[in-house]
Amino acid sequence: MRSPRSCRRGPWTCTRIRPTPKPTPFETARPADKAFVIHCELAGTGRSLRSAEGALEEAASLTAAIGIETVRAEIVNLQEARPATFLGQGKVDEIGRWLEAEDDVKLVIVNAQLSPVQHRNLERAWKAKVLDRTALILEIFGERAQTREGTLQVALAHLTFQRSRLVRSWTHLERQRGGAGFLGGPGERQIESDRRILAEKIDRLKAELEEVRRTRNLQRRKRKRAPSPVIALVGYTNAGKSTLFKRITGEDTFAKDLLFATLDPLMRKIELPSGLEVVLSDTVGFISDLPTHLVASFRATLEEVLEADIVVHVRDISHDETDAQRADVIKVLAELGLTEETDAVFIEAWNKIDALPDASAEDPPSGASHGEDRGTQLPQDQQAEKPSDGHHGQSRGERPVTAPVTAEALRESARQRAAVADGTPKDPLTVALSAQTGEGVEDLLDLIDEELTALRQEVTFELAATDGQAAAWLYRHGDVLSDLTTEGGTRTISVRLEKRDVGRFAKEHGLEPVEVDKIAAARA
C-alpha cells in the first residue's frame, strides 16, 4: 500500500489511501466487501513511536487481510472520546451522509476500542456494520484458524469478547466456516446474549481446549525425552517469520503479504551447521493494542515460545515503525511471561535488509517486496542518545527525526551489537538478514549454533554401576561422550547436557557432576 496522501486539512485530518487490492486466498462472498476505515487519534495518548498515518495504514492492511477492500480511509483527531458515539456528532453525521451516498459501502472499521453502547449507536446512525479493532482481529483469526486448537482458541477469545459486551449477537459457532461472525452472512441470527449460556459455552470450550492441550503436552514431553532444543520465531505480524521459516526448512509454509497469515504454530526439525538437531517453530504474529484477553487465548499456541531455548525476534527493519513494533512485541512477550529472568537467549533478526538502500545505491532496490520508499531510519535502539524534552505526548509531526540508514550501516551495527550483547530481551544478540534473498540466514544459524553450544555443558558424573536409572536419564537428555565402568563398580559418564538439565539431574538423582567443562569458557 502506498503512503496515505493528505486530501484535506482542518479540524479533521482526512487522508485517502489507494484502494487496497483484494487478496485472493481468503476471498469469499460476503455481504460486506467494501469498507470505510477510520483511525481515531485521541489527543494526549502519547504515540511517540507510531504515527497516525502508520496506524491508519495498518488498519487498512488488517481490513485487506480478510479480503475487504478499503475504499476510503481517514484519520480523525479527537480531543476526547464521546461516551455515546466515540466520535463527535458532526463527524458521525458527515460519515452518515457519505455512507448514504455510497450505497455499496456497508461496513465501517473503527480503529479503536468501542464500548458496546458506542458500537450500537454508530451502527444505528450509519445503518452499517461497524467493527472495532478487536472485532476485526478476531474476524481475521476466525478465518485463519485451521487446527482444532486454533479454532477453539478463536471461539474462546470471541466468546470472552462477547461476554465483555453482552450486546452483540454471535453466530460463528453455528456457522460452518469462516470469520468470527461479526460480518453476518447467510443464516445469521440473533442469539440471546444471556450470561449463563455464554458462561456454559465458555466452560465447554475451555474443557475441549484443555483436552487438545493435554495431547499437545504429551507430544511435547515425548519430544523432551529426545531433547531437541527449540527455536521459536516470534515477531510483529508481516515481519517475515514464515518466509524465514520457509528459507530455513525448505518447507512451503503460508507466507504472504497479509497480516496474520500464520495463526497456528508450525514446527519442524532442522539440522544446524554443526549437525545439532533443533526444532524450529513459526508462530502467530503480534500486533499493537491487542487486548490482553486475546493474548491470553493464544497462550497455548505460544507455549512453545515460553519453552524455547532461543527466541528469534524477527523484525521488519525496513518498516517505518520498526521501533514501535519492537516495543509491542516485547510487551506481548512480557505479558506471556518472557522477561529478563527467562533462560532463553534472545536474538533479533533484522529482516528485509534487502529492502533498504545499499551504501552505494541512492534509491531502494527495485523489486523489494514493498517496492516503495520504506523506512530508512536506524532502529531507535541503535541511535545515539537524543536529548529528551520529557514530553511523552508527541503527536504527528513531532516524531524524532533520525538519519537515513543503509543496509550496510545496519549490517555493521548488527555485528557490533552481537559482539557485546548479553542475549536478554532488553539486550538481544542481533543479525541483519533477508529471508527473501537468503543473505545473512547462515549467520543466524551459526549464531544459534554457537549459543546452543554455550547453553550446553560437558559434565562428568560418577555413579554406581548398578544405577541404571540415572544412566538412562543421562542418555535420554544429553549426548553421552564416554561411558566407562571400573572394576570397582563405578561408572563414569561424560555427557553434553543443557545447563538446566545438569541441575535437574542433580535434583532427581542426587548426583553432582565431578567435572564441568564449560564449552563457553573454552570458546572464550
Ligand SMILES: Nc1nc2c(ncn2[C@@H]2O[C@H](COP(=O)(O)OP(=O)(O)OP(=O)(O)O)[C@@H](O)[C@H]2O)c(=O)[nH]1
Ligand atoms: N523485501 C523483503 N520482503 C520480505 C522478506 N521477508 C519477508 N518478506 C515479505 O513480507 C511479507 C510477510 O512475510 P511473512 O513471512 O508472511 O510474515 P509473517 O511474519 O509470517 O507474518 P504473519 O504470519 O502475518 O505474522 C511477505 O510479502 C514476504 O514476501 C525479506 O527479507 N525481504
Ligand SMILES: [Mg+2]
Ligand atoms: Mg507467518
